[in-house]
Amino acid sequence: MKKIRSYNILLLAILTCILAVLNYVGSLAFFRLDLTQEKIHSLSPKTIEIVEDKIEGVINIEVLLDGEFPAHISELKNRIEEKLSEIKLFSNGKIQYRFANPDENKGAKENLKQQLIKLGANPRHLVERKGDEINQRIVWPAAIVYYNDLKMALNFVPGQSFTELLDHQIQQGINQIEYELVKRFRKITLKDPEVQRIAFIDGHGELDEKEAWNIDRSLRDFYNVERVAIDGKLEALRGFDAIVIAKPEKDMPLKDIFIIDQFIMKGGKTAWFIDPLHVNEDSLQIKGQTFGLDLKFKNIDRMLFKYGVRINKDLVLDRNCGPLKLYNFRGGSAPWYFFPYLANREEHVISQNLNPVKSKYASSITPVGNDSLKKTRLLETSDYTLIYKTPVRINHGIVNMDPNFSNANNKSHQTVAMLLEGKFNSYFKNQPLAGYRDSAKVRDNSVETKMMVVSDGDIIRNEILKTNDGREAFIQLEFEPTTGQKMYANTDFTLNAMDYLLGNEYLIPLRSRQITFRPLNFEKLDLEKTDWQVFNLILPILVVILSGLAILFIRKRKYAFLEANYEV
Amino acid sequence: MGALYIKEIRTFLGSITGYMTIIIFLLATGLFMWLFPGEANVFTSGKASLSPLFFNAPMVFLFLIPAITMRSFSEEKKNGTIELLFTKPISDFNIILAKFLASLTLVVLSLLPTLVYYYSVNQLGDPPGNMDHGGTLGAYIGLFFLGAVFSSIGIFASSLTSNQVIAFLLSFIFCFFIYTGFEFVGNYQLFGALDSFILNLGIHAHYIYIMKGVVDSRDILYFLSVISIFLLSTQLSLQSRKW
Numbered sequence: 100m101k102k103i104r105s106y107n108i109l110l111l112a113i114l115t116c117i118l119a120v121l122n123y124v125g126s127l128a129f130f131r132l133d134l135t136q137e138k139i140h141s142l143s144p145k146t147i148e149i150v151e152d153k154i155e156g157v158i159n160i161e162v163l164l165d166g167e168f169p170a171h172i173s174e175l176k177n178r179i180e181e182k183l184s185e186i187k188l189f190s191n192g193k194i195q196y197r198f199a200n201p202d203e204n205k206g207a208k209e210n211l212k213q214q215l216i217k218l219g220a221n222p223r224h225l226v227e228r229k230g231d232e233i234n235q236r237i238v239w240p241a242a243i244v245y246y247n248d249l250k251m252a253l254n255f256v257p258g259q260s261f262t263e264l265l266d267h268q269i270q271q272g273i274n275q276i277e278y279e280l281v282k283r284f285r286k287i288t289l290k291d292p293e294v295q296r297i298a299f300i301d302g303h304g305e306l307d308e309k310e311a312w313n314i315d316r317s318l319r320d321f322y323n324v325e326r327v328a329i330d331g332k333l334e335a336l337r338g339f340d341a342i343v344i345a346k347p348e349k350d351m352p353l354k355d356i357f358i359i360d361q362f363i364m365k366g367g368k369t370a371w372f373i374d375p376l377h378v379n380e381d382s383l384q385i386k387g388q389t390f391g392l393d394l395k396f397k398n399i400d401r402m403l404f405k406y407g408v409r410i411n412k413d414l415v416l417d418r419n420c421g422p423l424k425l426y427n428f429r430g431g432s433a434p435w436y437f438f439p440y441l442a443n444r445e446e447h448v449i450s451q452n453l454n455p456v457k458s459k460y461a462s463s464i465t466p467v468g469n470d471s472l473k474k475t476r477l478l479e480t481s482d483y484t485l486i487y488k489t490p491v492r493i494n495h496g497i498v499n500m501d502p503n504f505s506n507a508n509n510k511s512h513q514t515v516a517m518l519l520e521g522k523f524n525s526y527f528k529n530q531p532l533a534g535y536r537d538s539a540k541v542r543d544n545s546v547e548t549k550m551m552v553v554s555d556g557d558i559i560r561n562e563i564l565k566t567n568d569g570r571e572a573f574i575q576l577e578f579e580p581t582t583g584q585k586m587y588a589n590t591d592f593t594l595n596a597m598d599y600l601l602g603n604e605y606l607i608p609l610r611s612r613q614i615t616f617r618p619l620n621f622e623k624l625d626l627e628k629t630d631w632q633v634f635n636l637i638l639p640i641l642v643v644i645l646s647g648l649a650i651l652f653i654r655k656r657k658y659a660f661l662e663a664n665y666e667v
Numbered sequence: 668m669g670a671l672y673i674k675e676i677r678t679f680l681g682s683i684t685g686y687m688t689i690i691i692f693l694l695a696t697g698l699f700m701w702l703f704p705g706e707a708n709v710f711t712s713g714k715a716s717l718s719p720l721f722f723n724a725p726m727v728f729l730f731l732i733p734a735i736t737m738r739s740f741s742e743e744k745k746n747g748t749i750e751l752l753f754t755k756p757i758s759d760f761n762i763i764l765a766k767f768l769a770s771l772t773l774v775v776l777s778l779l780p781t782l783v784y785y786y787s788v789n790q791l792g793d794p795p796g797n798m799d800h801g802g803t804l805g806a807y808i809g810l811f812f813l814g815a816v817f818s819s820i821g822i823f824a825s826s827l828t829s830n831q832v833i834a835f836l837l838s839f840i841f842c843f844f845i846y847t848g849f850e851f852v853g854n855y856q857l858f859g860a861l862d863s864f865i866l867n868l869g870i871h872a873h874y875i876y877i878m879k880g881v882v883d884s885r886d887i888l889y890f891l892s893v894i895s896i897f898l899l900s901t902q903l904s905l906q907s908r909k910w
Binding site for chain 2: 132618638
């Protein structure tokens with residue numbers, strides 16, 4: 100008897116060992132079936148194309164994550180290694196990588212670390228909890244990319260230097276490994292004159308460096324970004340490929356208009372972010388009421404009109420909207436109809452597959468002029484939209500009442516961002532302009548070019564938080580400030596638009612494939628929530644009960660049949 | 668083996684208990700998904716995705732599957748019918764397999780009505796149909812394997828004792844440990860580099876990937892290995908009667 104027993108136990112032990120070996124072998128040679136619609140877990144065809152075609156020399160990547168880590172970071176490390184080995188397969192030896200540990204070389208340690216930081220790698224605090232003990236150490240969720248004699252850092256995880264590395268940031272990092280790599284490959288392989296230049300126009304009360312910090316930083320991964328005050332200088336925009344006009348507070352003088360106009364006529368690309376009304380948010384917060392006042396743009400308005408759009412002097416209200424902090428409201432915040440969530444209804448590569456874009460006090464855009472331009476509505480409000488004409492009274496009280504979205508006043512699908520493509524007429528066509536006509540070759544019609552008009556500057560304005568020790572923190576545009584949730588696509592939308600304007604559409608699918616936000620239809624939910632609850636709670640159970648009864652019935656029949664025929 | 672499998676299924680579906688377990692499963696997942704506010708609520712999540720179901724179902728399975736499997740060997744042991752069963756001309760392993768597959772069938776049957784949730788979420792998407800169908804299929808495959816592992820554990824626990832309540836408790840504890848226990852130990856950061864290995868011993872580390880819609884051969888291999896080990900252990904435990 101004993102023999103059988105030890106034999107059986109031995110058998111189980113051997114089988115377990117075999118299975119363990121099998122699992123180990125399986126971890127070396129594995130395959131993966133990506134069932135998700137966007138194939139987010141597989142290498143994108145675009146990445147393969149870039150690696151195969153666009154890279155000429157050899158890129159060396161040194162990932163600074165060698166060593167022992169807690170499970171979450173090991174996970175990140177493994178996924179990075181997986182991605183890199185996959186990319187390497189396609190690269191024909193053009194991509195090489197290794198893992199290094201910045202803490203290893205004790206001698207040159209501090210020096211080396213300073214160098215890494217200089218290159219742009221972000222060291223992060225890792226807080227380890229071993230029982231009651233709390234340890235803090237530095238980790239480098241980053242890599243250094245070498246190409247020819249160039250060096251560049253790449254951070255896999257979002258967040259700033261020497262801040263605590265949070266789990267959700269690691270998770271986000273895991274999802275974006277491929278995008279971050281391709282972004283860096285592109286940047287390091289572009290020769291300097293090839294890098295396109297973007298100017299943020301300054302001097303008319305536009306968003307300052309802090310307010311545009313987030314979008315500026317994001318654009319710098321792809322383009323050279325500078326701030327330019329035109330100041331009537333004819334050469335101010337020479338050499339730039341695109342300009343961004345970010346929420347001016349003052350009208351532009353005719354000289355500046357002339358320079359921008361001629362920039363466009365020569366094929367320059369333009370992104371307008373124009374708020375025709377001024378809303379004083381401080382006074383709203385303090386007094387509970389404010390007005391949306393006309394900024395009285397004349398030149399800007401006329402210029403855009405000439406190009407084919409009118410930004411109306413109104414505010415759009417949307418039932419599908421972001422929250423506003425309101426302390427005396429239940430929960431501390433309330434849906435604020437003046438912060439519409441925007442999405443695309445017309446298919447366009449810029450705005451498809453994106454999370455909603457959050458706007459603040461946006462106006463409506465109307466296309467004007469019946470010319471040959473191709474006009475695409477990129478962002479629109481929802482099915483339930485109202486328009487308040489200037490001067491708009493904005494009062495906290497609106498959260499307690501229903502502004503009647505579903506009645507006859509409903510002006511659904513207001514355009515907030517529009518793309519214009521084609522040949523534009525100059526603002527100065529058929530218009531004498533003393534002093535300038537002679538000084539430069541003035542063009543009346545543009546070459547083929549593109550521009551985007553957005554009727555809300557807050558789409559690219561990040562909020563600034565003053566910390567207790569007097570420092571300033573910039574809230575990324577992706578996050579809802581009241582809840583801290585990552586939910587908006589403002590940055591991605593703007594990056595997509597700039598890529599499109601500048602002819603780099605191939606970057607867009609890489610970016611938007613990271614995002615798989617599929618929202619529920621909230622309007623439908625508001626009306627039918629209870630129906631769906633009842634339906635889903637009752638129907639499955641009903642199905643079970645009915646099939647139970649059916650089986651019982653069939654059995655009865657069967658036995659009845661047997662009884663009748665065989666007299667059991 | 669086929670006959671035994673059909674007999675087992677009949678016992679499940681011929682008694683009220685089989686239906687009650689399915690209904691309790693649907694009630695538990697349904698209430699959390701559609702009625703109770705919280706993270707697992709479809710409306711709160713705001714996304715056209717079945718992930719609330721795939722988060723909830725493992726928890727409900729922790730109770731449900733031990734309840735399904737507890738009687739499989741315990742009852743036979745208690746009634747003494749197990750000796751009768753072993754005199755039948757089928758091998759021990761086939762008996763185990765038949766009982767395992769019958770339990771797994773019941774798990775699948777309880778998952779089928781959740782297709783109603785799938786329909787609803789699909790309809791509620793903006794626009795309707797804006798849902799990751801492939802990803803959902805992947806997650807269902809994950810849930811199936813999770814159910815299979817729990818079933819094999821339950822069968823094993825049931826072979827250890829003739830008391831159904833003890834069988835239930837044992838399999839609950841085993842399932843709980845293999846589902847979140849390793850996760851818990853691994854996250855406690857006690858063993859440094861071993862943590863990652865420990866995490867991967869648990870179901871959770873494998874389940875979360877398959878839940879995202881990636882069917883990875885390594886994860887499938889893991890699930891199949893765990894199932895094999897527990898079914899073989901069951902055989903060992905049953906053969907111990909001869910010792």
